[in-house]
Amino acid sequence: MTGKTSLLEALLLACGAIAKKGSAKDHGTVGDLATDAKSRGVGSELSVAGAEWEGEPWIFVDAPGAVEFTQEATHAVLVADVVVVVVEADAVRAASVSPLLALLDARKIPHVVFVNKVDVAGAGGRLKETLAALQSASARPLVLREVPLRDGADVTGFVDLVSERAYGFKDHEDAALTRLPEAAKTEEQEARREMLERLADLDDHLLEELLEDVTPSHDELVANLRTDLQRDLIVDVFLGSAEQDHGVRRLLEALRDEAPDVTVTALRAGVSAGDGALVQSFKTVHAPHVGKLSWVRVWRGEVTDGLVLGDDRVSGVHRFFGAKVQKVPRAGVGEIVALGHLDALHTGGGADHAGAVVLPWIDALQPCVAMALRPVRVGDDVKLSGALAKVVEEDPSLRIEQSAEAHEIVLWAQGDRQLRLALERLKARFGLDVRAEAPQVAYRETIRRSASQHGRFKHQSGGHGAFGDVYVDVSPMARGEGFAFDETVTGGAVPRQYFSSVEKGAREHFKQGPLGFPVVDVKVVLTHGSYHAVDSSDAAFQQATRVALVEALPKCEPVLLEPVLAVTLAAPSEFTSRVQRLVTGRRGGQLQGLDAHATAKGWDVVNALVPQAELRELVSELRTATQGVGTLAWSVDHLREVDANESERVVAARRKARADARG
Numbered sequence: 001m002t003g004k005t006s007l008l009e010a011l012l013l014a015c016g017a018i019a020k021k022g023s024a025k026d027h028g029t030v031g032d033l034a035t036d037a038k039s040r041g042v043g044s045e046l047s048v049a050g051a052e053w054e055g056e057p058w059i060f061v062d063a064p065g066a067v068e069f070t071q072e073a074t075h076a077v078l079v080a081d082v083v084v085v086v087v088e089a090d091a092v093r094a095a096s097v098s099p100l101l102a103l104l105d106a107r108k109i110p111h112v113v114f115v116n117k118v119d120v121a122g123a124g125g126r127l128k129e130t131l132a133a134l135q136s137a138s139a140r141p142l143v144l145r146e147v148p149l150r151d152g153a154d155v156t157g158f159v160d161l162v163s164e165r166a167y168g169f170k171d172h173e174d175a176a177l178t179r180l181p182e183a184a185k186t187e188e189q190e191a192r193r194e195m196l197e198r199l200a201d202l203d204d205h206l207l208e209e210l211l212e213d214v215t216p217s218h219d220e221l222v223a224n225l226r227t228d229l230q231r232d233l234i235v236d237v238f239l240g241s242a243e244q245d246h247g248v249r250r251l252l253e254a255l256r257d258e259a260p261d262v263t264v265t266a267l268r269a270g271v272s273a274g275d276g277a278l279v280q281s282f283k284t285v286h287a288p289h290v291g292k293l294s295w296v297r298v299w300r301g302e303v304t305d306g307l308v309l310g311d312d313r314v315s316g317v318h319r320f321f322g323a324k325v326q327k328v329p330r331a332g333v334g335e336i337v338a339l340g341h342l343d344a345l346h347t348g349g350g351a352d353h354a355g356a357v358v359l360p361w362i363d364a365l366q367p368c369v370a371m372a373l374r375p376v377r378v379g380d381d382v383k384l385s386g387a388l389a390k391v392v393e394e395d396p397s398l399r400i401e402q403s404a405e406a407h408e409i410v411l412w413a414q415g416d417r418q419l420r421l422a423l424e425r426l427k428a429r430f431g432l433d434v435r436a437e438a439p440q441v442a443y444r445e446t447i448r449r450s451a452s453q454h455g456r457f458k459h460q461s462g463g464h465g466a467f468g469d470v471y472v473d474v475s476p477m478a479r480g481e482g483f484a485f486d487e488t489v490t491g492g493a494v495p496r497q498y499f500s501s502v503e504k505g506a507r508e509h510f511k512q513g514p515l516g517f518p519v520v521d522v523k524v525v526l527t528h529g530s531y532h533a534v535d536s537s538d539a540a541f542q543q544a545t546r547v548a549l550v551e552a553l554p555k556c557e558p559v560l561l562e563p564v565l566a567v568t569l570a571a572p573s574e575f576t577s578r579v580q581r582l583v584t585g586r587r588g589g590q591l592q593g594l595d596a597h598a599t600a601k602g603w604d605v606v607n608a609l610v611p612q613a614e615l616r617e618l619v620s621e622l623r624t625a626t627q628g629v630g631t632l633a634w635s636v637d638h639l640r641e642v643d644a645n646e647s648e649r650v651v652a653a654r655r656k657a658r659a660d661a662r663g
Helices: 004-014 067-078 091-095 098-107 123-137 182-200 204-211 218-230 248-258 262-268 381-394 416-430 496-509 538-556 573-585 612-625 644-662
Strands: 047-053 056-062 083-088 111-116 142-144 146-151 154-160 165-170 173-178 235-239 278-287 291-300 317-321 324-328 336-340 350-352 355-357 369-375 399-403 408-413 434-437 444-447 451-459 466-476 483-487 522-530 558-572 590-596 603-611 631-641
Touching: 004 047, 004 056, 004 083, 004 111, 004 248, 067 098, 067 278, 067 416, 083 091, 083 098, 083 123, 091 123, 091 573, 098 123, 111 123, 111 248, 123 142, 123 235, 142 182, 146 182, 146 235, 154 173, 173 248, 182 204, 182 218, 218 248, 235 248, 262 291, 278 381, 369 381, 369 416, 369 612, 381 399, 381 408, 381 416, 408 416, 416 434, 444 466, 451 538, 466 496, 466 538, 483 496, 496 522, 496 538, 522 538, 538 558, 558 573, 558 612, 558 644, 573 590, 573 603, 573 612, 603 612, 612 631
Parallel strands: 047 317, 083 111, 111 235, 142 235, 483 522
Antiparallel strands: 047 056, 146 154, 154 165, 165 173, 278 291, 278 350, 291 336, 317 324, 317 336, 350 355, 369 408, 369 434, 399 408, 444 558, 451 466, 466 522, 558 603, 558 631, 590 603
16 A cells, blocks of 8 residues: 555645645654654554544544554554555556455455555556456455546546546645546546446346436435445545545545444444443553553443543543644544553453453464564563563564573564564663574484494492493484384393483483484483492483483484475465565475465465575565565474585584583
């Protein structure tokens, strides 16, 4: 999506909420003011602004369009009365909104399309291809509400297909009524007929009128459009240029006349009838000096400062205008406000006076890139853990992983920009300087051949000594079988009470093999040994087992294993060949299949196997190759042997890291 923040500025200007539009280039718009990531030039979080138009209150929510912040945008969509999907007159870019359209269709959320920047040279000529791309991505019929007026390649205005009035564009002014040129009448009549036919497919009375060649009235058409939009049966398409204020007021008029109100939306959101206030949180923020703020939609009743919702008492009701926050005594049905100190309310959850209310929501997206985080200041580990918990509560598409094996705190995200934003928040909001580095890959090692080895541990230091003596066979097992222990001891050479000691010693030793990684898929068999009636002990037999394995494993040709991921890469079909080349171009990447996307029309899904070590670069290259819209999901599939060159590099890096840690 492109031009969303510019459209918000134009809408606020049309409502008289601002006297002058800010510049997206200078990060001076209302939407930019609401983000703590101005320097990136791309919105990373929601911006809410209230306004009034023609005596009615309006609330606009500007959602981020980048794929890394899809979770944030999705949460806003779920509580909206109507969604305006902003696209350019570009068929390739239009296809990128297919996942959003699929979500809106699946959730039956009313939505319209605003084709932005139609004043750009050549945009009018690309409109037909853009609409075709949008229709191929939409499960609902697109209903073009306007056709452009052209002067050569330039779009100079539009014709409203409902009123059949023509409007001419004037820079930074509302479109003015103008004469419909003779040359445009044929196109207007064809487009209007197509609009009527699409509406007639959903209304028998209108179909009868068309068959009888009766022209439906303006009011009847508006009523049909209103009903069909509110039932999510059609997708209206409007044209304009937010930068130049073209078509913006016409969009406002249509939304005023046809969009559903909060009572309709509340039913769609699963809100039951009842008394008293009911709210649903769609965003959580931990603000400095304020504490937890829950951004909520008020579905029912009135919220006041001090009202008890669930187990908590509201501490402050706040309205938004971008970064500006105003404390108010109350908020009514349909409003979006921030409520303070509702500690038990989580994002997506609802609350009323009786307690928590379960409402339909959406699962968190699976993250695909990660960083290992370490605090710069000694002693900040506990503070870091607490701060990360709050950051993840703010953005459920982040995930924290505590790696006991690597002694790391790993933060998973949708991409590098989201990770950088998380680091900025840790510093700005929690005063934490954090060092970020690539997390360790969970390499394993195994063996290729078998060996038999004797191990003895004997220690005498006065009084009771320590004695353990074992003979073990070590052999490889099939991939994925883990570890197995057995014994074939005869004649009581090793008392049965020490069998478990040998097994325990082997398990402990296999936590780090000769290459420096945990050992898997190995079987150890205790075949013989000896003991001392006084000096033998559990600890002595564990030590004897370690002595044997230290000698045995290097003889068994140890090899390095790496985790291989089953990945699903999704992108518009025109990028499919690029995505396939990305996979085959990665070390160890293997294509497994190609399918049409189950829900996003015009998209393909490439299934592949890729080493986990290649995941981060693959995600980055996928976004670059697909104009920032490609997505990736993954799961661990199996372990496989690493080639010799890569193995040498990994083992050398491991040894160096351990040497550095020892000082």
